[in-house]
Amino acid sequence: MVYDLIIVGGGPAGASAGVYAGRKKMKTLLITESFGGQSVISDSIENWIGMKQVTGLNLAKMFEEHLRVYDNVEIRMPEKAALVKEAENGWEVTTDKNNIYQAKTLIIASGGHRKLLNIAGEEQFNGKGVSYCSTCDAPIFRDKNVAVIGGGNAGAEAVIDLLPYAAKIYLVSIGPELKADPETVQEIKKSSKLVIINNAETKEILGDRFVAGLKYMDKNDNQIKTLEVGGVFVEIGSVPNSEIVKDVVEINKAGEIVVDHKTGATNKPGIFAAGDVTDEIYKQNNISAGDGVAAALSAYNYLFNIKKQSPASENLNI
C-alpha cells in the first residue's frame, strides 16, 4: 500500500494539511503522537483567528474532529515517526511502533519541542522544582522564591503566571537586556516581586530532594553567584523536531528544515514541510495552519504534475 501523502504531525500545520488533503481526495495517512501541537498545554489561546478564546485542549479536539470528517485521511495516533528514507516510488516512514509506511509525497509538520538548559541538576529535579509549564505549575510555588530562565516573551509570560503566587521572582536572562515585547516588560516591571538579572549564564540547579538554588555566572564580573530558589522555570525557546529527516532534506544551522516559502517544498522532490519545524520566521499557530495548506496543495500539484503560478500571473500567461 503506497499512500499519496503521509503527514507527520498533528499540530496546526499537520491538521490543516490533512484537511486540505482530505478535500483533494488524496489517499492520506497522518501520523502523530497527539493533536494540537505545542499549544495544547495553553489554558487560553486568544489569537486563533475567529475565536476570541479557546483552550489548547479544545483546539486539539477541533483539529481531530475536522480531520475525521475525511474518510480518505487515515489517522495513526498515538504513533511517532522515527525515520524517513527514500523508497522505490517515493518515501518511507518508519515509526516507533516499527511500522513502515510508504507514500509518494510527505509533509513534515513535526513542530518543535522545548529547549533544555542542559546543565547539572536539570534532569534530576525535573518535576521537583524544575518546570517547563508555568501556566500549569505556578500555583504549586505559592510563597516560594523562583527563577525564570529566559528573557524572551515566554520568560516574561512565565513571570506573569507566577506573579499571583510566588514570593519573589528572579528573571534570569543571558543577554544584556530582555528581548520580550516592551509592553510585556513594562507590565512585569510594575511588580516589586520581580528582580531582573541580565548577563547571567545559568550553570547548575542545586538541591537535595527538591530544588533549593540556582548557580549562575554573572558575565558582568565573571563571578559565580547563587540564588536561593525553590523553583526554576525554563523558558529558553524551542528546537525544531527535524531529527527524522536530518539526513534527507536540507536543514539549517538552527535545525530547521529549509523550505521554499511559496510552496513548502524542501530540496527533495515530493517532500514538503510546514510550521515550526521549518525556517518560517513566525512560529505561530495561524501561520503553521497556512503553511500546512500550502504544503498540501503543493503535494497535490506535485502528484499530478501541475505547474502552479499565482492566479493573476496565470491570467497573463507569463
Add this chain to the structure above:
Amino acid sequence: MVKIYTTPACVYCKMAKEFFKEHDIAYEEKDVSADKAVLDEMIQKSGQMGTPVIDVDGKIVVGFDEAAIKDLLKL
C-alpha cells in the same frame, strides 16, 4: 477511592478528569492552588511537584499516565 490533585490551568488534569467521566469513575478533586495543606499533601505523597497526581486507593500515579491508571482501575 480515586483522588486527583490538580491546578486550574493544567491540561493533563483536565484530560484525566475527562477520562474518569468517560469511564464512569467517581473521583474527588483536590485543587492544590486553593489550599497549601493539600499542596503539601500532594508533594508528600508523590515526592514531586507536578500535577496531576492521581491517588487510586493509596497507589500514586504522577501525570496522566493512561496505561497506569487503566491498570490500577482494572479497565
